[in-house]
Structures are given as structure tokens and as C-alpha cells.
Amino acid sequence: MSDIRKKENAKLPVYRPATDIMEEEKGFSVYMDMPGVPKENLVIDLEENELTVSGTTAQAAAGEQLAEQQFGGCEYRQTISLSDIVDRERIAAKVQDGVLEITLPRAAAHEPKRIEITQG
Amino acid sequence: MVLDFNTFHPLPQLEKMFEEFMRPGYGSGKAMGYPPLNLSNDEENVYVRAEIPGVSLDEIELTLTDKTLVIKGERKKLxxxxxxxxRPTGVFHRVIGLNVPVDRDKVAASMKDGILTVTLPKSEASRPKRIRIGAE
Structure with a gap:
């Protein structure tokens, strides 16, 4: 079974999903457009400083005749290098309507801080 | 690009960047409207599918006229x-010409994982029908 799956996947084109990265006070938010990828097919791996996201679209319904095709089955894959200020332990991800949102919180030591000035 | 820098990779590797530029993306070679559409049909229905990630079904306006289906909506800017x-943002508007009469009352739309599916049942009159030939 796993061999067959591998073959099917090998045929799919690999795309890098369109990605937004926002900087916020609390850290970074990453948004990736991955339409057609069900939650079960999404994999996020963190290896040292590389965060790899990959997902394969669900199989199209069989028995239909395609008249026009402008998108199709594919594999999305994207690697993001994390800066040292991201707290690896608190990375969170959720998916809604085909958009994957990854939250990369700043490590406490790197949160913006105002420095008090004392008069001596 | 802050995220692409860290102590181990002081600069994003140029080769990697070029590789990404060279990769074929959507719509390479052919001008396409947004959202990308797949049109298919079987004996009973016509299916219109569109890739619209990040937009919920109630934010999309679907209008069915005599010969066309209009998909309207907006991808909000963060x-x-x-x-x-x-990620693209802004208002989109696509008109799909329907070449077969459809049963207007039974049109259904659903959204799953960012893909909109509109199912338009073919009207009774346009379905293939077997004609019996009687021998006398």
C-alpha cells in the first residue's frame, strides 16, 4: 500500500505555497495558501532551524469528465529558516479554509522591552 | 525577511533563491483569471470548482443567470x-458560461479546505435519454 502511495505522490507536481509572514509584538505569524489539502495530509517538521511544511491535495472525484482544468492535484512544500528568537517549544499551527497558519512566538528573552533609565 | 536570517545561515543561500524563482508556478504560460477554476460534468451534474483559500462560503456571492454562473468575493488583506x-488579496469576479440548461432550484454550493464546489444539476430536458425503437 505504501509503495503505491509513493508512486502516486511521485507524479504530483510540487509547488511552493504562497506565503505571508507577519511580524507582531508576540512573534511571527506565517500564512500559507494550501487549497485542497485536508488536515490529515498536512505535515510540519521542525529540524534544527528549518521548519518544513508539506501537504498533498485530496484525490479528485472519479467519474467526472473535465471540460476545463486550471488547478489540479499537487504537493505543496515550503521550508522556512527560523531565526534564533523563535521559541521552538511554543510553535502552534492551525488550518482553516485551506489556509495554514503557523504561530512562531518570540522567546521570552527576545520580547521587546523598554529600558529604564536611572539617574545617578 | 528577518526569518530567513540566523546565526547559522547569515545570508539566504542564493542558489536556493534562484531555484525558487525558476520553479513553475500557477498560470505559467497561460493568462488566467482568479480564482482558478475546474469545470467538469457527469451524466447528472455540472461541477464548478474554484480554489479560494481563506474565504468562507458566506463571504462568497454566487449568482445564477440564464446562461452564466457568477462567482464574486473578496480576499481580505491582513x-x-x-x-x-x-498571497493575493482583493476583489475577484468570475463569470462561467453554462452551455447546458440546469435545474436552478437544485443548485448546491459547498466549501472544503479552500475549494468551492458548485453542483449544478442538469435539467431533465438536457440529460441523455435512451430512445426505444419498437419493431413492428
Whole structure:
């Protein structure tokens, strides 16, 4: 079974999903457009400083005749290098309507801080 | 690009960047409207599928006229400080010509994982029908 799956996947084109990265006070938010990828097919791996996201679209319904095709089955894959200020332990991800949102919180030591000035 | 820098990779590797530029993306070679559409049909229905990630079904306006289906909506822009912005935003509007009469009352739409599916049942009159030939 796993061999067959591998073959099917090998045929799919690999795309890098369109990605937004926002900087916020609390850290970074990453948004990736991955339409057609069900939650079960999404994999996020963190290896040292590389965060790899990959997902394969669900199989199209069989028995239909395609008249026009402008998108199709594919594999999305994207690697993001994390800066040292991201707290690896608190990375969170959720998916809604085909958009994957990854939250990369700043490590406490790197949160913006105002420095008090004392008069001596 | 802050995220692409860290102590181990002081600069993003140029080769990797070029590789990404060279990769074929959507719509390479052929001008396409947004959202990308797949049109298919079987004996009973016509299916219109569109890739619209990040938009919920109630934010999409579907209008069915005599010969066309119109998909209208907007991909909202996020507010904040962008380090990278690649996802398209803005208003979209697509008109799909229907070449077969459809049963207007039974049209259904659903949204799953960012893919909109509109199912338009072919009207009784346009379905293939077997004609019996009687021998006398």
C-alpha cells in the first residue's frame, strides 16, 4: 500500500505555497495558501532551524469528465529558516479554509522591552 | 525577511533563491483569471470548482443567470507588518458560461479546505435519454 502511495505522490507536481509572514509584538505569524489539502495530509517538521511544511491535495472525484482544468492535484512544500528568537517549544499551527497558519512566538528573552533609565 | 536570517545561515543561500524563482508556478504560460477554476460534468451534474483559500462560503456571492454562473468575493488583506507577502488579496469576479440548461432550484454550493464546489444539476430536458425503437 505504501509503495503505491509513493508512486502516486511521485507524479504530483510540487509547488511552493504562497506565503505571508507577519511580524507582531508576540512573534511571527506565517500564512500559507494550501487549497485542497485536508488536515490529515498536512505535515510540519521542525529540524534544527528549518521548519518544513508539506501537504498533498485530496484525490479528485472519479467519474467526472473535465471540460476545463486550471488547478489540479499537487504537493505543496515550503521550508522556512527560523531565526534564533523563535521559541521552538511554543510553535502552534492551525488550518482553516485551506489556509495554514503557523504561530512562531518570540522567546521570552527576545520580547521587546523598554529600558529604564536611572539617574545617578 | 528577518526569518530567513540566523546565526547559522547569515545570508539566504542564493542558489536556493534562484531555484525558487525558476520553479513553475500557477498560470505559467497561460493568462488566467482568479480564482482558478475546474469545470467538469457527469451524466447528472455540472461541477464548478474554484480554489479560494481563506474565504468562507458566506463571504462568497454566487449568482445564477440564464446562461452564466457568477462567482464574486473578496480576499481580505491582513493588517500588520509584512515580512513577506505573496498571497493575493482583493476583489475577484468570475463569470462561467453554462452551455447546458440546469435545474436552478437544485443548485448546491459547498466549501472544503479552500475549494468551492458548485453542483449544478442538469435539467431533465438536457440529460441523455435512451430512445426505444419498437419493431413492428
Amino acid at each position: 493588517a500588520g507588518k509584512f515580512l513577506r507577502q505573496e
